[in-house]
Amino acid sequence: MPGPTSIAEIHSENYRFLQEHVYSESGIVLEADKHYLFExxxxxxxxxxxxxxxxxxxxxxxxxxxAEVGRQVVEAxxxxxxYFFRDPAHYDGIRTVLLPxxxxxxxxxxxxxxxxxxxSTGQEAYSLGMLLLEQGLGxxxxxxxxxxFSSGVLxxxxxGKYQQIEVNRGLPAALLVKYFRRSxxxxxxxxxxxxxxxxxxxxxxxxxxxxxxxxxxxxxxxxIYFDSxxxxxILKELHGTLFRGGWLLLGGAETxxxxxxxxxxxxxxxxxxxxxx
Ligand SMILES: C[S@@+](CC[C@H](N)C(=O)[O-])C[C@H]1O[C@@H](n2cnc3c(N)ncnc32)[C@H](O)[C@@H]1O
Numbered sequence: 001m002p003g004p005t006s007i008a009e010i011h012s013e014n015y016r017f018l019q020e021h022v023y024s025e026s027g028i029v030l031e032a033d034k035h036y037l038f039e040x041x042x043x044x045x046x047x048x049x050x051x052x053x054x055x056x057x058x059x060x061x062x063x064x065x066x067a068e069v070g071r072q073v074v075e076a077x078x079x080x081x082x083y084f085f086r087d088p089a090h091y092d093g094i095r096t097v098l099l100p101x102x103x104x105x106x107x108x109x110x111x112x113x114x115x116x117x118x119x120s121t122g123q124e125a126y127s128l129g130m131l132l133l134e135q136g137l138g139x140x141x142x143x144x145x146x147x148x149f150s151s152g153v154l155x156x157x158x159x160g161k162y163q164q165i166e167v168n169r170g171l172p173a174a175l176l177v178k179y180f181r182r183s184x185x186x187x188x189x190x191x192x193x194x195x196x197x198x199x200x201x202x203x204x205x206x207x208x209x210x211x212x213x214x215x216x217x218x219x220x221x222x223x224i225y226f227d228s229x230x231x232x233x234i235l236k237e238l239h240g241t242l243f244r245g246g247w248l249l250l251g252g253a254e255t256x257x258x259x260x261x262x263x264x265x266x267x268x269x270x271x272x273x274x275x276x277x
Pocket of ligand 1: 117118
């Protein structure tokens, strides 16, 4: 029976193989110092498949190119951290600047379209849904699309069921009481919010223009995993999905430099927004 060290051991050629596999399948760049990440995230797959080590997993992938296992490996290497009302300044900007304008501009059609690109388990899409309901837009035609590369997180997003620890992060108590009900140890999001959002698998590196046009796109805390070429290509595609004047919101550690021809950077309160030209 191999010990934990041998299970997690990764030969250097296999480390490069895994880096290349994750990059080609998702665009995620994992540097040479991410041994611990590969070890901790791939060991459960090794055990589940009854293999002896991560090296065996690489041998299996090389020999059979099993799409299902290959995908499982990439999904295990994605970081899915998210929480309700992450970067509150973004939601303040939407409430105080974007929505008043959209209420005026769209008063004829009363239709608004939003996109949470790289939505993970749905907290971003549903935070927006709750905000829109709180702003009296419940009888408008609101469409919130949530997309992610990983089908596992999307299943959770669709279910709209969250653990106590997840609702403790960022969600004001008043909104928890108003929009969730207890379901065993978890919290179930109410139908009116769930109905506003739908979730689909989308790889951000593919053409996305047919998904739009949107009034607002969140693409937060995912660009940091890509190289500059991939980032630029995605920003160009995102621009193509936005209405003119629509907003792109990026994560706190992300910027859209070198894309001035597509976006104008603006400060809205404490938030930075990228306005589509
Ligand atoms: C850290 S989460 C960000 C969640 C949310 N946007 C937030 O800021 O709280 C990053 C997400 O990006 C997704 N992702 C990674 N590569 C992707 C790709 N090529 N296309 C689409 N989604 C991707 C991951 O599956 C993960 O759920």
